Amino acid sequence: MLDDTDRRILRQMQAAPDLPLSDLAQRADLTPATLSRRLERMREAGIVKGKRAEIHWPSLGYAVEVSLRLTLDKTQSRAFEDFLAAARQVPEVIEIQTFLGQVDVRLAVIARDIPHYQQIYRERLLTLPHIADVEALMHVARIKDDEALPV
Incomplete structure (x- = not known):
């Protein structure tokens, strides 16, 4: 279900969850449009559930x-x-x-x-x-x- 590009996106998101999409796209070596499409697909599949604030x-x-x-x-x-x-x-x-x-x-x-x-x-x-x-x-x-x- 996930390919290497999806895994790269997920690794980058886990490493720096607060990154703006443009920076995340750059780190994942993708265009912002491609990143957005892949993130939307992973959200629809229930793989990416969203972002949340972690309060200490x-x-x-x-x-x-x-x-x-x-x-x-x-x-x-x-x-x-x-x-x-x-x-x-x-x-x-x-x-x-x-x-x-x-x-x-x-x-x-x-x-x-x-x-x-x-x-x-x-x-x-x-x-x-x-x-x-x-x-x-x-x-x-x-x-x-x-x-x-x-x-």
Whole structure:
């Protein structure tokens, strides 16, 4: 589906996502018109989903990150749907993942400090529906944070 030119475009986009199209075309050794056509084709195919701002939340005063691994009460028929809908409403939940196995859901939660996290945990997270078990893991360090693909 992708040829070498498409892969070159994707590598350049990953290396410098803020480049203007004219600079990206130059780095990919294409004309701006050709680059635009290829990008549009990759967007239509769902390969390129868009650009997004990556915000460094510690710079905004969020110093704590906690990963919660939750097991839901699966005897309730709408356990997943109800839980996920409610979890999406908690602003401090920055990521939600679902799994097959003993752990059903993982939430990444940010807070300004430990007292703020405790407040979020008690008032917002423990009140989420259908929780059977919770394990909290305090984030210490991010060793690798790279979404670039080897294209």
